Amino acid sequence: MKKAIQYEQMRQSSRRVLVTSALLLIMLGFLPLPAFTDLTSYLPLHSFLEAVAVVVAAMVFTVGWYTYQGKADYRTVALACLFLGVAVLDFSHLLSYPGMPDYVTASGPDKTIDFWLAARSLGALALIAAVVLPVTRAPSTFRYGLLGMVALLVAGLHVLFLYFPHRVPDNFDASTGLTPFKVGFEYILVLVYGVAAYLLWQRSVASQRADTLLLSVSAAIMAFSELLFTRYMNLFDIYNVTGHLYKVVAYIYLYRALVVTGIVFPYQSVTTSRARFKATLDSIPDLMFELAPDGTIIDYHSDVSRPELLAPPESFIGRKMQEIIPDRTHETLRQACADIDASGKTSGHSYWLDRDDGVHWYEISGSRLAPENEEPRHLLLIRDVTERYRSDAELRIAATAFSSQEGIMITDTDLRILRVNAAFEHSTGYTQQEVLGKTPSMLQSGQHSREFYQNMWQAIMTSGRWHGEIWNRRKNGEVYPQSVTITAVRDQAGKITNYVGDYIDMSALKWAEEEISKLSYFDPVTGLINRTRALMLLEHSVKRSVQLQRFGALLMIDLDQFKVINDTLGHLAGDELLIKISERLQDLVRPMDNVARYGGDEFVVVLTALGEESRRAATTVQQVAQSILSGLEDTYHIQGSDYFSTCSIGITLFGEGAADTVELVKQVGIALFQAKDAGGNTICFFDPA
Template sequence: MSDSPQNKTSRRTFIASAMTFFVVFLIGISLSFAWQSQHKAIHKAQAEAIGHTYASQLRSVLDHNLSGIYSLAALIHEFGGFTRWFPQVAQSLHRIYPEVNHFALSPNGVVEQVYPLEGNEQALGFNQLTDIEQGTDAWMTLQQQKLLLSGPVNLVQGGQGLVARYPVTLEDRDGGAEQFWGFSNVVIRLEALLKTAQLEKLTEQGYAYKLDRVDLDTPVTIASSPMAELSEPIKVDMRLPGVRWQLTLAPEEGWLPAHLFIVNGIICFALAVVVARFVFMALRIKEQKELLTVLLTEQTEVAHASDSRLTSTLQAIPDPLLEIRSDGLVLNARMPNYEFDLNAFFSIGESYKKHLPQSVVEVFEHVFKEAKQSQTFNHRGALFSLETSNESLHWFEMSVVFQPLKWEQGKQGHFVVLLRDVTVRQESDTQLRIAATAFETQDGILISDQHNRIIRVNKAFQTLSGYSEAEVIGKTPAILQSGRHDNSFYEAMFEQLNRKGAWEGEVWNRRKDGDIYPEWLSISTVLDYKGQISHYVATFKDISERKASERQIRQLHYYDSLTRLANKTLMLEEMSYFIHESSMCQRQGVVLFIDLDHFKDVNDVWGHNIGDQLLQQVAARLTEATHKQDLVARFGGDEFLILLEPIDISRNENRAIYRASHVAEKIEHEFDRPLSINDVEYQVSASIGVAVFGEQCSEPLDVIKQAELAMYEAKALGRSRHCFYQSDMQERVLERVQLENDLRQAIVNDELILYVQPQWDSNKRMVGAEALLRWRHPERGMVSPATFIPIAEETRLILPIGEWVLRTACQWLSEWHHDADMSGFILSVNVSAVQFSQEDFVAQVQAILEEYDAPAEALQLELTESMLAHDQQDIITKMSTLKALGVLISLDDFGTGYSSLSYLHRLPIDQLKIDQSFVANIEQGSKNESLAESIISLGHNLGMEVIAEGVETEEQFEWLEKRSCDLFQGFGLAKPMLMSELLERYKHDMHSLK
C-alpha cells in the first residue's frame, strides 16, 4: 500500500527538520568554541593589563626610592670625597623615601657610614667588592660605571633586600683621569618593597602570581602566591638598573569555568532542537499556506495601511530601533542617519549575541528577562557601552517593550528595543566624578567667582590655612596675605592672569594662627561661553620643608663647616660672576691669598683641636678686617681667600692697589695681637699674596694662582708680609720647585757635604769647630745654604738632613775619642726649630750617641734664639734632658730673635753666640759696640761662655779679646774647610805648641 501525499509531505518535513537540527547543532558548537576562545582572549588581555599595572607600580616604587642615590653621589663628587654631611642629608632623604631601609657610603667598597645606624650596625665594615654573594655585582657596577641593582641578597644585618650601588669618581688634582672613590648605596628590604607594591592584592582578584629575577643563568623567585603552578600564565618583563624581573600571573581557577563547555553544549543542543522545530513547523505551515492565500490577500490592503503608519512613526524616531525575537534572532534593525555603524553588531536574521561582547549580551538578557516578567511588559534605563573600529567608546541607554503572541499567552513574542546614544551625558558624569575626587587632594584648592569672592574650598585648604570653609565663604583670598608682598606684586599677578589665563609662583601667606609660611601657588581662570572670566581656581602646597632643605643643602654646598666662611665653590662662582657676567669695564677686582706661617707646626705641637680653634679666630679677624661687600672664604687647610668688591678705577688707576694694600696691612695688624684660647696666648702670622684683575681676565683659577704665587714670594721675603703679583714670579716659583726636587735627590745621591769652621780661644788656639752644611750640585755647583736651608725647613726635608748631620758629627767624635790630641775638642752642630720640635728629638740624639759610642761632652748643639718663641716649657724640658746626657747647648744668633730675658736664666745654656751683625764695624765705635759688650757681660753674669762669630779683621778680634770674649769664629781667623784639612791644621798647631 503506497503512502498518501500527506504522509510523503510529513516524511520530507521530518527529514528536513533532522538535517536542520544537525546543521544548527554543529554551527552552535563552532560558535560556542569561537566565543569561548574570544572570552579567553579577553580574560588574558585583562590579566596582562593588570600585570602591567602592578609591574609599573613596582618599577615606579623602585625608581622613586633609588633616585636618592644620585643626590648622595653628587654631593660626594662636589665635596671631593668629604662626607661629614652624610647623616644630615641621609636623614632628609629618608623622610622623602620611607621605603628605603638605609643609605650607606662605602669608600673603596667598604661600608663606613650608614643611616639610620640603628638596626644596621652589622653593615659597617662590610666589604662589597670581596663578598661572595655581592662581590660580582659590585665589580660589575665599578666596571660599567652606572647604577646597578643587586638582589635579592642576604643582608649582613639579617633578612633579604635589594642593594643599589652607584660608583662615585673624583677629579684628579693633577689633571689626570677621575679616580674611583667608592659607592653610594641604597638598601631596600624586600618585604617593605613587596608591601608597598601590594602584589598580594592579585590573590584577592583571583590570580596566582610569581615574581622572578630572570637575567641570571638560573632564575631566582622573589615572591609568589601560595599557588605555585600557573596555567598558561601571562608574563610581564620589567627592566631595572642592571637586572630584569618577570611577573607571571594566571587565574587560580583557570581562564574558563570547567562547566562552561557542558553548558554551551546543552544550549547548542536546545537551540538546534528549537530551530529544527521551527523548520518543521514552517514546512507544516507551508502546506496550509495555500489555504491562507485568500485571507492574506484580503488583509493586504489593511497591512499596507498599517505599514505606512508604522513607517512614518519610525521615521520620526531618531534613535536606532531593533526587533529581536524571543529566541534572540534579529528580526529588524533600523539605523536612521546614525554616524556610529551598529549594523556591524546587529545583523538581520542572526542572533544579537553573535557580534556583541559578553558583557553587553548579559545586559540584553537581563533586560529581556525583566521585560517579560514585568506586568507592563517594558523596561527602561539599562546602560551598556560599545567600542567602535577607531577605538572610541559609545554609551547607550535601552528602552525595551515585549510584544507577546496572543495565541501563546505571552510565552512567545519579540522585543522592540530602542537605543539612545548617551555618550556625552556619560562622559559628563564621569568628568564630574573625577573632578569631585581630584578636588579632595593633598593640595589646597580654592575657587572664587569673577569678583574674586571665595565660593568653595577643599579639606586640604582648611588643614593648611587653619580656616574652616564657613569662615572663608564669601570673602576674598586677601585674608591669607602675609604682608610680605606689596600691591605691585598682586597687580602683576592679575595682569598675567587676565592676559595668559594662568599664573604660578612662590608666595608667602599667613595661617589663621598667624604663622607665616611659603607656598607654591598656581592660579587658573575659567571662561564662560562668552569668553569672559567666570571663576578663578587656585591650588597651593606648603613648601616649608623644601625651603628648609634647600637652605641646608646650600649651607653644605657653599660654606665651610668649621669657620662658617664661604668655601672654594662659592668663591669661584662669585669670581666667575664678576668676570663673565658683570661688566668689568673701568673696574678692577682684587684677590688676597692668605696662608698662615708655620701652621703645621701649630698642629704638630698643640694638636688639631687647638689648630681648629685658632682657624675659627683667624676667620673672625679676617671678617673684621674687611667690608660687608667683600667675600672671605676658606680655601683649604690654613689657606684663606678674600675677594674685594670690584673698584671703579676710571678716575684713579691705583685705587684697587691702594685698597688691597690697606686691607693687607690691616690684616697684618690684626695678627700682631696674639690669639687666646683657654687663657693661653698663641702668636700666629700670615703671608699674603695679592692679585689684581680686570676685564682682560678670563678664569678665576688663574687669578687665584697669581695670588698664590705672590703669597709664596711673601714667604720667600721673610713671611708675615704681603706681596703683589708680578709676571716674573712664575719663573721664580718654577725655579724653587726644581730646586726642591733637586734637594730631594741630593739626599739620595750623597751630594750634601759637611764643612767645618774652626773656633779659637783668646790665644788663637783651636779649641773646636762648627759643622756647616754644604751642597755640591752636579750642574749648579756649590749651592748657598741661604738658598736651600729655608726650602729644607719648609718641606721638612731638614729632618732627614739634620739626622744625617748629627750622625756624621757623632761618627767623627767617636773616631777622635781615643786620640789624645783631640781631647777637649768640641764639635758644634746646628739644630733647626723643626728638628728640635720633634717629640722624640732627645731620644734620637741619645740613640745616635749610643750607636757610635761618641762622647756626649764633646758634642754641642746650636739652637737659634727665635726657637724660644714657642712652647718654653717643652724647650726647657728637652734642654734639661740633653744636659743630663752631657751634651753642650749653645744659643745661636743671640740678640736677633726672642728678646724676653725672663726665660734666659731658666735655660740650661752653656754658650751664648754673638750674631755677626753685632760684630760688624765693632772696632769703629758704632752702636754694635755697646750691644756686643752688653751680651758679653750678660753671658758671663749668667755663667755662660761667650763666642763671637763673623770676626773678619784683627781689630775686631783685639776689641773682643779686650772685653773678655771667650771664643772667636770668622773668616778673619779661618774659612770653612773640609774635615781632613781641619784635622791636619789642628794637629800641626798642637805639635808646634809642644
C-alpha cells in the first residue's frame, strides 16, 4: 500500500515536470528569447553543462555496475555500460567544441556534432534496451561482454571522427546552419526517445515500478532536447543552450532511476527483510542466544518481553553462560555446543530449572553461525517444553492406570483406509482386510452432527491437527467413546499425503469414572449411601416437602454399647454387626425412605410424605421409629459369639416452612443425645422449647 502511494505521488510529479518541459519548448518556438552574443561568452556555460552531464553519466555507470554487488539485472547492466560510452562521447564532444583547444585534430562544429550524435544514439540505444531487456539477474558474461563491446564501439567512433572525418556526412554549415542530415538524424532520435518514453510509461503503470517511471521521464526529456537541437542556427543560441539543459535534466532522471534500482530498492528490501526477520523471531516460542566458542553470550535475538527470559539482556550479554546458570545446566549446554562443533547442528538436549512457579523443562537446538571474517559462533534456540513434559507424563499415567492401548489408522488424501494396527482391530472388531479401501465413516455411530465433522476437518485443514472425543460404533453394534487425534502428514513440498488417526478406547475410562462417582456417594462397608449423599437427599426432601406442604422427618440412629464389641472382638466384628444392622434397617422402612450410614455406628433415615398435619406426621414417625427400635433390638451372632444390641433414636420433623439442612442435623443430634442420656434403647423427639 505504501509503495503504491509513493509511486502515485512520483507519477503526479513526473507529469508536472513533463508538462512544464513541453510548455517551455512551445514557448521557445513563439517568443523571442535572448541568446548569447558570441561563442566566447557561451563556451564556459557549455563546458560546465557538459561536465555535469559527463559526471552524471559516469555516476549512472558506477551505480548501475555495482548495484546489488554484482547481481544487477539485464536492464541495469545495459544502461550502465551504454552510458559509460555516452560519458566518454560527451567528454569528447566537450573537448571538440569550437573555441576549445585542439583535441587530436582541430575542434569545430562538425567534429563536436559527430560526437554529440554518437552519444545521443548510444543513449537512445540504452533506453530501448531498458524497454526490451528483462528485469532479471544478468550473468557475468553478459556484463563484461557488453562492456567490452561498448568500449570497442566508442574506440571505433573516436578513430572515425578524429582520423576519417571525411567519411561522415556534414552536420553544420556556417552560413545556413544545420544540414538536412543533422536535422533528419535528430528527428529519428526524437522518434526513438518518444517511443521509448511511451513504452516505459505504460510498463511503469502496469508494474508500479518507480525506476521504470523515471526512465520514461528521462526518455521524454531527451526527446524534447533533441527537438531543440533541430532548431538552432548557431552553436550558442537559445535552442542550443536549452537543449543542453534538457539533456542534463534527462541524465539526472536516469541517474535517479538507477539509484532507485541500485540503492533505494535494495535498502527497502533489507529493511523489509529485517522487519520480517524480527517478526519471525518474535513469533517463534524460543529464546535465541548467540555464543562465542568460549561460552560468552554475544547477543540475544528474541523478544525481551518473553516471560521465559529470567533476566534482561543487558545483565548477561558479554558474560559467560556458566556464570549465570547452574553447573548441571551448563554441562548440557556444553554438550550441545560440542555437537555443533562436530556436526554443525544440535537438537534433543534438555535441562530443567527450579523457578518460583515450579520446575520448568527446556529443550535446546542450534547450529553454527559463521559471520564473514569472524570466528564461528553457536546459535542456540531454547524452548520451554514444560507443558509438553507434563502432558507426556499425564499420558503415561493415564495409559498405565487404565491399561489402554492405542489404535492407529492411516488413510490417503481421499480418506481411503490404507492400514490399521492390531489395537485398532481389537478395539473395533474389524480386521484390516475388512476396512482396507473404505473410509472412517464406517465407524460413525450417528451421535454426531454433520456440523461436528465439518468443524473437525476445518481444524485439520487449518492447523494440520485435531483432537477430541468421538462416539464410534464397533462391528458388533456397540457404541463406545474414543479419544481421537487426527494429524495431516505433509511431504517436503508441504502437500498433504496422508492422514493418521490415533484412537484410544475410552470405555474403561468412562466405566472407571462411573465407579469413582459411585464410591463418592456410597459407604464401602455397608453399601448404604454415605453422609455426603444423605445430606444431598435431605436437602432435596426438605425443599420438596415445603413445596408440597407435607411433613417429613429425619431420624438419627446410634447403636448402644457399640464400642464394647469393637474393643472385645475387634473392628472386623464391628463391621460385621454394622452390615447386619444396615440390612435389617432397610427392611424396617418403606421403599420410598432413604437409609444412610452417617458415620461410625450412626445411621440416618429420611422419611417423606408423612401427611399435611404435624400430629399425624409425628404419630407416623413414632410408629416407624418404634418399629426400628424393636426390630434392631436382638441378639446377633458375630464371629462365633452372640452379641445383644439395642439402639437409640433421635427424631426431628421438617416441612412446616423453610428449614436449613445444617439446623436439622443439629436438632436430630440433640434429640439423639437426649435419648442416649436417658439410658439408651429409647426414642426422643427434638423439642424446640
